[in-house]
Amino acid sequence: MEKFTIDQIKTWDRFYRGNFINSLSGFKSVSLIGTANSEGIPNLAIFSNIVHLGADPALIGFINRPIEAAPHTLENIRDTKSYTINHIHFDIYKQAHQTSAKYPKGCSEFEKTGLTPIWQTPIHSPFVAESRIRYALQLEEIIPIRQNNTFFVIGSITHVFLDKALLDKDGFINIDQANSLTSLGIDGYYRTEIISRLPYAKANSN
Amino acid sequence: MEKFTIDQIKTWDRFYRGNFINSLSGFKSVSLIGTANSEGIPNLAIFSNIVHLGADPALIGFINRPIEAAPHTLENIRDTKSYTINHIHFDIYKQAHQTSAKYPKGCSEFEKTGLTPIWQTPIHSPFVAESRIRYALQLEEIIPIRQNNTFFVIGSITHVFLDKALLDKDGFINIDQANSLTSLGIDGYYRTEIISRLPYAKANSN
Numbered sequence: 047m048e049k050f051t052i053d054q055i056k057t058w059d060r061f062y063r064g065n066f067i068n069s070l071s072g073f074k075s076v077s078l079i080g081t082a083n084s085e086g087i088p089n090l091a092i093f094s095n096i097v098h099l100g101a102d103p104a105l106i107g108f109i110n111r112p113i114e115a116a117p118h119t120l121e122n123i124r125d126t127k128s129y130t131i132n133h134i135h136f137d138i139y140k141q142a143h144q145t146s147a148k149y150p151k152g153c154s155e156f157e158k159t160g161l162t163p164i165w166q167t168p169i170h171s172p173f174v175a176e177s178r179i180r181y182a183l184q185l186e187e188i189i190p191i192r193q194n195n196t197f198f199v200i201g202s203i204t205h206v207f208l209d210k211a212l213l214d215k216d217g218f219i220n221i222d223q224a225n226s227l228t229s230l231g232i233d234g235y236y237r238t239e240i241i242s243r244l245p246y247a248k249a250n251s252n
Numbered sequence: 253m254e255k256f257t258i259d260q261i262k263t264w265d266r267f268y269r270g271n272f273i274n275s276l277s278g279f280k281s282v283s284l285i286g287t288a289n290s291e292g293i294p295n296l297a298i299f300s301n302i303v304h305l306g307a308d309p310a311l312i313g314f315i316n317r318p319i320e321a322a323p324h325t326l327e328n329i330r331d332t333k334s335y336t337i338n339h340i341h342f343d344i345y346k347q348a349h350q351t352s353a354k355y356p357k358g359c360s361e362f363e364k365t366g367l368t369p370i371w372q373t374p375i376h377s378p379f380v381a382e383s384r385i386r387y388a389l390q391l392e393e394i395i396p397i398r399q400n401n402t403f404f405v406i407g408s409i410t411h412v413f414l415d416k417a418l419l420d421k422d423g424f425i426n427i428d429q430a431n432s433l434t435s436l437g438i439d440g441y442y443r444t445e446i447i448s449r450l451p452y453a454k455a456n457s458n
Contacts, residue, residue, distance in 0.1 A: 048413070048415065048416045051411055052410050059423075062422060063307050063310075064307040064423070065425075066424070068304050070387060070425060071302050071303065072302060072434070073280070073281055073434035073444060074303075075278030094304075095304055097301035097302075097315050098274050098276075098280070099315060099397060100273075100400040101272075101273035102269065103400060104258060105397075105399055109313070131277070139447065140450065143453055144453045149455050158455075166255075179276070187399070191305060191313075193305070193311055193408075194305060194306040196305055200399060203273065204258050205255065205256070205257055206256040207255055208256075214271070216267060217264070217265075217271035218440065219271075219276060221279075227447070233450045234446065234449045235446075235447045235448060236447060237447055238445075240440065241442060241443055242440075244346065244439045245439070246439070
Protein backbone atom coordinates (compact mmCIF):
# COMPACT_ATOMS: atom_id res chain seq x y z
CA MET A 47 0.00 0.00 0.00
CA GLU A 48 1.32 3.39 -1.02
CA LYS A 49 1.19 6.36 1.34
CA PHE A 50 0.44 9.84 0.01
CA THR A 51 0.67 12.90 2.25
CA ILE A 52 -1.24 16.10 1.57
CA ASP A 53 2.09 17.88 1.06
CA GLN A 54 2.83 15.51 -1.85
CA ILE A 55 -0.72 15.74 -3.22
CA LYS A 56 -0.51 19.55 -3.25
CA THR A 57 2.44 19.39 -5.64
CA TRP A 58 0.46 17.40 -8.23
CA ASP A 59 -0.95 18.81 -11.45
CA ARG A 60 -4.38 20.31 -10.87
CA PHE A 61 -6.28 17.80 -13.04
CA TYR A 62 -4.46 14.78 -11.58
CA ARG A 63 -5.16 16.00 -8.05
CA GLY A 64 -8.80 16.77 -8.94
CA ASN A 65 -9.42 13.26 -10.25
CA PHE A 66 -7.67 11.68 -7.29
CA ILE A 67 -9.50 13.60 -4.56
CA ASN A 68 -12.84 13.45 -6.40
CA SER A 69 -12.76 9.67 -6.63
CA LEU A 70 -11.24 9.00 -3.19
CA SER A 71 -14.47 9.58 -1.29
CA GLY A 72 -16.33 6.93 -3.28
CA PHE A 73 -19.50 6.34 -5.27
CA LYS A 74 -22.04 9.14 -5.42
CA SER A 75 -25.78 9.69 -5.96
CA VAL A 76 -25.49 11.26 -9.37
CA SER A 77 -28.71 13.02 -10.42
CA LEU A 78 -30.05 15.86 -12.53
CA ILE A 79 -31.32 18.97 -10.74
CA GLY A 80 -34.07 20.84 -12.56
CA THR A 81 -34.88 24.47 -11.82
CA ALA A 82 -36.53 27.42 -13.52
CA ASN A 83 -35.94 31.10 -13.01
CA SER A 84 -38.74 33.42 -11.91
CA GLU A 85 -39.79 33.81 -15.57
CA GLY A 86 -40.03 30.04 -16.00
CA ILE A 87 -36.91 29.54 -18.15
CA PRO A 88 -35.70 26.04 -17.28
CA ASN A 89 -32.23 24.93 -16.28
CA LEU A 90 -30.84 21.43 -15.85
CA ALA A 91 -27.52 20.41 -14.33
CA ILE A 92 -25.85 17.24 -13.11
CA PHE A 93 -24.90 16.95 -9.43
CA SER A 94 -23.29 14.04 -7.67
CA ASN A 95 -22.82 15.08 -4.06
CA ILE A 96 -26.26 14.41 -2.65
CA VAL A 97 -26.89 13.23 0.91
CA HIS A 98 -29.77 11.95 2.97
CA LEU A 99 -30.24 14.20 6.01
CA GLY A 100 -33.28 12.67 7.64
CA ALA A 101 -36.65 11.05 6.98
CA ASP A 102 -38.82 13.04 9.39
CA PRO A 103 -38.79 15.76 8.25
CA ALA A 104 -37.72 14.38 4.86
CA LEU A 105 -34.56 16.38 4.11
CA ILE A 106 -31.95 16.05 1.37
CA GLY A 107 -28.70 18.02 1.04
CA PHE A 108 -26.43 18.64 -1.90
CA ILE A 109 -23.17 20.44 -2.56
CA ASN A 110 -23.10 23.30 -5.05
CA ARG A 111 -19.72 24.43 -6.32
CA PRO A 112 -18.60 28.07 -5.92
CA ILE A 113 -21.06 30.51 -7.46
CA GLU A 114 -18.64 31.61 -10.22
CA ALA A 115 -18.29 28.00 -11.39
CA ALA A 116 -21.95 26.95 -11.16
CA PRO A 117 -24.33 29.88 -10.74
CA HIS A 118 -27.57 28.97 -12.54
CA THR A 119 -29.03 26.21 -10.40
CA LEU A 120 -28.21 27.98 -7.15
CA GLU A 121 -29.59 31.34 -8.32
CA ASN A 122 -32.84 29.73 -9.44
CA ILE A 123 -33.21 27.85 -6.15
CA ARG A 124 -32.49 30.99 -4.15
CA ASP A 125 -35.03 32.98 -6.18
CA THR A 126 -37.86 30.44 -6.41
CA LYS A 127 -37.19 28.08 -3.44
CA SER A 128 -37.98 25.19 -5.79
CA TYR A 129 -35.99 22.37 -7.45
CA THR A 130 -36.38 18.81 -8.64
CA ILE A 131 -33.94 15.89 -8.39
CA ASN A 132 -34.11 13.28 -11.16
CA HIS A 133 -32.31 9.91 -11.19
CA ILE A 134 -30.12 9.04 -14.17
CA HIS A 135 -30.33 5.66 -15.91
CA PHE A 136 -28.22 4.11 -18.65
CA ASP A 137 -30.25 5.44 -21.60
CA ILE A 138 -29.74 9.08 -20.56
CA TYR A 139 -26.35 9.18 -18.84
CA LYS A 140 -24.52 10.74 -21.79
CA GLN A 141 -27.13 13.48 -22.08
CA ALA A 142 -27.00 13.94 -18.31
CA HIS A 143 -23.21 14.33 -18.41
CA GLN A 144 -23.52 16.84 -21.25
CA THR A 145 -25.49 19.21 -18.94
CA SER A 146 -22.15 19.88 -17.21
CA ALA A 147 -20.98 21.91 -20.22
CA LYS A 148 -20.80 25.66 -19.63
CA TYR A 149 -23.82 26.93 -21.53
CA PRO A 150 -24.61 30.65 -21.37
CA LYS A 151 -27.22 31.89 -18.89
CA GLY A 152 -30.77 31.51 -20.20
CA CYS A 153 -29.73 28.70 -22.54
CA SER A 154 -31.76 25.57 -21.66
CA GLU A 155 -29.78 22.38 -21.12
CA PHE A 156 -33.00 20.53 -21.92
CA GLU A 157 -32.91 21.85 -25.50
CA LYS A 158 -29.16 21.37 -25.81
CA THR A 159 -29.17 17.76 -24.62
CA GLY A 160 -32.53 16.57 -25.92
CA LEU A 161 -33.88 15.74 -22.49
CA THR A 162 -37.55 16.62 -22.03
CA PRO A 163 -38.85 18.99 -19.35
CA ILE A 164 -42.21 18.17 -17.80
CA TRP A 165 -44.08 20.35 -15.39
CA GLN A 166 -46.35 19.12 -12.63
CA THR A 167 -48.67 21.63 -11.00
CA PRO A 168 -48.04 23.19 -8.46
CA ILE A 169 -44.28 22.60 -8.74
CA HIS A 170 -42.38 25.58 -10.19
CA SER A 171 -39.39 23.57 -11.45
CA PRO A 172 -39.33 21.11 -14.35
CA PHE A 173 -38.72 17.38 -14.00
CA VAL A 174 -36.87 15.28 -16.56
CA ALA A 175 -39.49 13.22 -18.38
CA GLU A 176 -37.00 10.43 -19.19
CA SER A 177 -36.05 9.99 -15.52
CA ARG A 178 -37.70 7.03 -13.75
CA ILE A 179 -37.37 8.26 -10.16
CA ARG A 180 -37.83 11.95 -9.48
CA TYR A 181 -38.76 14.18 -6.60
CA ALA A 182 -39.44 17.82 -5.87
CA LEU A 183 -37.97 19.87 -3.05
CA GLN A 184 -38.58 23.14 -1.35
CA LEU A 185 -35.53 25.09 -0.24
CA GLU A 186 -34.91 25.10 3.50
CA GLU A 187 -31.49 26.71 3.70
CA ILE A 188 -28.32 27.47 1.75
CA ILE A 189 -25.28 27.12 4.02
CA PRO A 190 -22.09 28.75 2.69
CA ILE A 191 -18.99 26.62 3.29
CA ARG A 192 -16.34 29.18 4.16
CA GLN A 193 -13.38 26.83 3.61
CA ASN A 194 -13.80 26.77 -0.19
CA ASN A 195 -16.82 28.92 -1.12
CA THR A 196 -19.05 25.96 -1.92
CA PHE A 197 -22.62 25.70 -0.60
CA PHE A 198 -24.52 23.03 1.26
CA VAL A 199 -28.12 23.29 0.04
CA ILE A 200 -30.84 21.75 2.21
CA GLY A 201 -34.30 21.02 0.87
CA SER A 202 -37.42 19.27 2.11
CA ILE A 203 -39.13 16.75 -0.12
CA THR A 204 -42.61 17.74 -1.26
CA HIS A 205 -43.48 15.24 -4.02
CA VAL A 206 -42.08 11.91 -5.23
CA PHE A 207 -42.75 10.19 -8.56
CA LEU A 208 -41.77 6.58 -9.23
CA ASP A 209 -43.13 3.26 -10.40
CA LYS A 210 -44.76 1.40 -7.49
CA ALA A 211 -43.21 -1.86 -8.72
CA LEU A 212 -39.83 -0.55 -7.47
CA LEU A 213 -41.03 -0.55 -3.85
CA ASP A 214 -40.24 -3.34 -1.42
CA LYS A 215 -42.80 -4.26 1.21
CA ASP A 216 -40.96 -2.19 3.81
CA GLY A 217 -40.67 1.00 1.76
CA PHE A 218 -37.16 0.38 0.40
CA ILE A 219 -36.89 1.55 -3.22
CA ASN A 220 -35.06 -0.86 -5.53
CA ILE A 221 -33.53 1.94 -7.59
CA ASP A 222 -31.22 -0.57 -9.32
CA GLN A 223 -34.35 -2.05 -10.94
CA ALA A 224 -34.92 1.36 -12.55
CA ASN A 225 -31.27 1.17 -13.67
CA SER A 226 -30.35 4.25 -11.64
CA LEU A 227 -26.60 4.74 -11.93
CA THR A 228 -23.93 5.80 -9.51
CA SER A 229 -20.92 7.95 -10.36
CA LEU A 230 -17.30 8.21 -9.33
CA GLY A 231 -15.11 11.28 -9.61
CA ILE A 232 -16.18 13.84 -12.18
CA ASP A 233 -16.72 11.52 -15.15
CA GLY A 234 -17.10 7.83 -14.16
CA TYR A 235 -20.52 6.15 -14.44
CA TYR A 236 -21.34 2.73 -12.97
CA ARG A 237 -24.08 0.13 -12.93
CA THR A 238 -24.84 -1.59 -9.63
CA GLU A 239 -25.77 -5.11 -8.62
CA ILE A 240 -27.28 -5.86 -5.23
CA ILE A 241 -25.31 -8.06 -2.85
CA SER A 242 -27.87 -8.05 -0.08
CA ARG A 243 -29.89 -6.12 2.42
CA LEU A 244 -28.68 -6.89 5.92
CA PRO A 245 -30.80 -7.18 9.06
CA TYR A 246 -30.75 -4.45 11.69
CA ALA A 247 -27.49 -4.83 13.63
CA LYS A 248 -27.88 -5.68 17.31
CA ALA A 249 -25.16 -5.35 19.97
CA ASN A 250 -25.63 -8.92 21.19
CA SER A 251 -25.65 -10.58 17.77
CA ASN A 252 -21.99 -11.59 17.79
CA MET B 253 -45.75 6.46 -12.47
CA GLU B 254 -47.18 6.90 -8.99
CA LYS B 255 -47.25 10.27 -7.26
CA PHE B 256 -46.63 10.54 -3.53
CA THR B 257 -47.05 13.84 -1.68
CA ILE B 258 -45.27 14.65 1.55
CA ASP B 259 -48.66 14.77 3.29
CA GLN B 260 -49.21 11.12 2.33
CA ILE B 261 -45.64 10.14 3.21
CA LYS B 262 -46.00 11.68 6.68
CA THR B 263 -48.88 9.31 7.45
CA TRP B 264 -46.75 6.21 6.78
CA ASP B 265 -45.31 3.94 9.45
CA ARG B 266 -41.94 5.26 10.68
CA PHE B 267 -39.89 2.33 9.33
CA TYR B 268 -41.61 2.31 5.94
CA ARG B 269 -41.08 6.05 5.59
CA GLY B 270 -37.45 5.73 6.77
CA ASN B 271 -36.63 3.12 4.15
CA PHE B 272 -38.39 5.07 1.41
CA ILE B 273 -36.74 8.43 2.08
CA ASN B 274 -33.34 6.86 2.82
CA SER B 275 -33.24 5.07 -0.53
CA LEU B 276 -34.84 7.84 -2.62
CA SER B 277 -31.68 9.97 -2.77
CA GLY B 278 -29.64 7.15 -4.30
CA PHE B 279 -26.40 5.24 -3.93
CA LYS B 280 -23.99 6.38 -1.24
CA SER B 281 -20.25 6.29 -0.39
CA VAL B 282 -20.53 3.84 2.46
CA SER B 283 -17.35 3.76 4.58
CA LEU B 284 -16.09 3.09 8.08
CA ILE B 285 -15.02 6.06 10.19
CA GLY B 286 -12.30 5.32 12.74
CA THR B 287 -11.68 7.54 15.74
CA ALA B 288 -10.12 7.29 19.20
CA ASN B 289 -10.90 9.27 22.32
CA SER B 290 -8.23 11.36 24.04
CA GLU B 291 -7.09 8.24 25.94
CA GLY B 292 -6.66 6.30 22.70
CA ILE B 293 -9.68 3.99 23.06
CA PRO B 294 -10.77 3.28 19.47
CA ASN B 295 -14.22 3.55 17.95
CA LEU B 296 -15.46 2.42 14.54
CA ALA B 297 -18.77 3.24 12.89
CA ILE B 298 -20.33 2.96 9.44
CA PHE B 299 -21.37 6.12 7.63
CA SER B 300 -22.89 6.44 4.19
CA ASN B 301 -23.52 10.11 3.60
CA ILE B 302 -20.09 11.29 2.53
CA VAL B 303 -19.51 14.05 -0.02
CA HIS B 304 -16.64 15.54 -1.94
CA LEU B 305 -16.37 19.25 -1.16
CA GLY B 306 -13.31 20.24 -3.13
CA ALA B 307 -9.85 19.13 -4.24
CA ASP B 308 -7.84 22.24 -3.36
CA PRO B 309 -7.97 22.34 -0.41
CA ALA B 310 -8.88 18.64 -0.27
CA LEU B 311 -12.11 18.63 1.74
CA ILE B 312 -14.62 15.88 2.51
CA GLY B 313 -17.93 16.26 4.34
CA PHE B 314 -20.14 13.73 6.07
CA ILE B 315 -23.46 13.73 7.87
CA ASN B 316 -23.59 12.66 11.51
CA ARG B 317 -26.99 11.81 12.98
CA PRO B 318 -28.28 13.64 16.07
CA ILE B 319 -25.87 13.36 19.00
CA GLU B 320 -28.28 11.22 21.08
CA ALA B 321 -28.41 8.63 18.28
CA ALA B 322 -24.72 8.56 17.34
CA PRO B 323 -22.50 10.29 19.89
CA HIS B 324 -19.17 8.42 19.92
CA THR B 325 -17.64 9.27 16.55
CA LEU B 326 -18.65 12.92 16.79
CA GLU B 327 -17.40 13.34 20.36
CA ASN B 328 -14.04 11.80 19.47
CA ILE B 329 -13.68 14.02 16.41
CA ARG B 330 -14.60 17.11 18.41
CA ASP B 331 -12.10 16.22 21.14
CA THR B 332 -9.16 15.07 19.00
CA LYS B 333 -9.80 16.76 15.59
CA SER B 334 -8.80 13.44 13.99
CA TYR B 335 -10.61 10.68 12.06
CA THR B 336 -10.02 8.14 9.33
CA ILE B 337 -12.33 7.04 6.49
CA ASN B 338 -11.96 3.45 5.29
CA HIS B 339 -13.59 1.94 2.18
CA ILE B 340 -15.65 -1.23 2.57
CA HIS B 341 -15.23 -4.21 0.22
CA PHE B 342 -17.19 -7.45 -0.10
CA ASP B 343 -15.13 -9.47 2.40
CA ILE B 344 -15.84 -7.05 5.27
CA TYR B 345 -19.27 -5.60 4.53
CA LYS B 346 -21.08 -7.71 7.13
CA GLN B 347 -18.61 -6.71 9.82
CA ALA B 348 -18.87 -3.11 8.65
CA HIS B 349 -22.66 -3.20 8.94
CA GLN B 350 -22.39 -4.72 12.42
CA THR B 351 -20.60 -1.56 13.66
CA SER B 352 -24.02 0.15 13.44
CA ALA B 353 -25.19 -1.79 16.51
CA LYS B 354 -25.57 0.29 19.68
CA TYR B 355 -22.56 -0.76 21.71
CA PRO B 356 -21.94 0.97 25.05
CA LYS B 357 -19.46 3.85 25.21
CA GLY B 358 -15.86 2.67 25.51
CA CYS B 359 -16.70 -0.69 23.90
CA SER B 360 -14.56 -1.09 20.77
CA GLU B 361 -16.41 -2.01 17.58
CA PHE B 362 -13.08 -3.36 16.34
CA GLU B 363 -13.12 -6.06 19.01
CA LYS B 364 -16.83 -6.73 18.60
CA THR B 365 -16.70 -7.15 14.82
CA GLY B 366 -13.24 -8.67 14.39
CA LEU B 367 -11.95 -5.83 12.24
CA THR B 368 -8.34 -4.87 12.96
CA PRO B 369 -7.25 -1.40 14.03
CA ILE B 370 -3.90 -0.17 12.73
CA TRP B 371 -2.20 3.02 13.78
CA GLN B 372 0.03 5.11 11.57
CA THR B 373 2.19 7.75 13.24
CA PRO B 374 1.42 10.67 13.57
CA ILE B 375 -2.31 10.00 13.05
CA HIS B 376 -4.29 9.84 16.30
CA SER B 377 -7.16 7.71 14.92
CA PRO B 378 -7.01 4.05 13.89
CA PHE B 379 -7.46 2.80 10.34
CA VAL B 380 -9.14 -0.49 9.44
CA ALA B 381 -6.36 -2.88 8.41
CA GLU B 382 -8.68 -4.89 6.14
CA SER B 383 -9.73 -1.79 4.17
CA ARG B 384 -8.00 -1.32 0.80
CA ILE B 385 -8.49 2.43 0.42
CA ARG B 386 -8.21 4.60 3.48
CA TYR B 387 -7.48 8.19 4.33
CA ALA B 388 -7.00 10.40 7.36
CA LEU B 389 -8.65 13.74 8.00
CA GLN B 390 -8.24 16.68 10.29
CA LEU B 391 -11.41 18.35 11.49
CA GLU B 392 -12.14 21.72 9.91
CA GLU B 393 -15.64 22.42 11.20
CA ILE B 394 -18.78 20.81 12.61
CA ILE B 395 -21.86 22.59 11.25
CA PRO B 396 -25.08 21.90 13.20
CA ILE B 397 -28.10 21.43 10.91
CA ARG B 398 -30.89 23.15 12.80
CA GLN B 399 -33.72 21.54 10.81
CA ASN B 400 -33.18 18.09 12.35
CA ASN B 401 -30.23 18.27 14.79
CA THR B 402 -27.86 16.41 12.49
CA PHE B 403 -24.32 17.67 11.82
CA PHE B 404 -22.35 18.35 8.67
CA VAL B 405 -18.74 17.51 9.52
CA ILE B 406 -16.01 18.97 7.30
CA GLY B 407 -12.47 17.61 7.31
CA SER B 408 -9.32 18.16 5.29
CA ILE B 409 -7.43 15.16 3.98
CA THR B 410 -3.95 14.70 5.47
CA HIS B 411 -2.89 11.18 4.37
CA VAL B 412 -4.11 8.65 1.80
CA PHE B 413 -3.26 4.94 1.66
CA LEU B 414 -4.04 2.79 -1.36
CA ASP B 415 -2.49 0.40 -3.85
CA LYS B 416 -0.87 2.35 -6.70
CA ALA B 417 -2.24 -0.20 -9.19
CA LEU B 418 -5.70 1.33 -8.64
CA LEU B 419 -4.61 4.67 -10.10
CA ASP B 420 -5.34 5.68 -13.68
CA LYS B 421 -2.81 7.80 -15.55
CA ASP B 422 -4.83 10.94 -14.80
CA GLY B 423 -5.21 10.40 -11.04
CA PHE B 424 -8.65 8.74 -11.16
CA ILE B 425 -8.87 5.91 -8.59
CA ASN B 426 -10.51 2.72 -9.88
CA ILE B 427 -12.11 1.95 -6.54
CA ASP B 428 -14.24 -0.78 -8.15
CA GLN B 429 -11.01 -2.71 -8.72
CA ALA B 430 -10.56 -2.71 -4.93
CA ASN B 431 -14.15 -4.01 -4.75
CA SER B 432 -15.26 -0.91 -2.83
CA LEU B 433 -19.02 -1.15 -2.38
CA THR B 434 -21.81 1.37 -2.51
CA SER B 435 -24.90 1.35 -0.28
CA LEU B 436 -28.56 2.21 -0.59
CA GLY B 437 -30.88 3.13 2.26
CA ILE B 438 -29.85 1.92 5.68
CA ASP B 439 -29.11 -1.71 4.83
CA GLY B 440 -28.59 -2.34 1.09
CA TYR B 441 -25.09 -3.12 -0.23
CA TYR B 442 -24.15 -3.16 -3.93
CA ARG B 443 -21.29 -4.07 -6.22
CA THR B 444 -20.56 -1.77 -9.13
CA GLU B 445 -19.49 -2.26 -12.72
CA ILE B 446 -18.05 0.56 -14.78
CA ILE B 447 -19.98 1.72 -17.84
CA SER B 448 -17.51 4.38 -18.91
CA ARG B 449 -15.66 7.52 -18.12
CA LEU B 450 -16.94 10.33 -20.32
CA PRO B 451 -14.90 13.17 -21.84
CA TYR B 452 -15.16 16.69 -20.43
CA ALA B 453 -18.46 18.13 -21.70
CA LYS B 454 -18.14 21.15 -23.99
CA ALA B 455 -20.94 23.55 -24.88
CA ASN B 456 -20.34 23.22 -28.64
CA SER B 457 -20.14 19.43 -28.72
CA ASN B 458 -23.74 18.87 -29.74
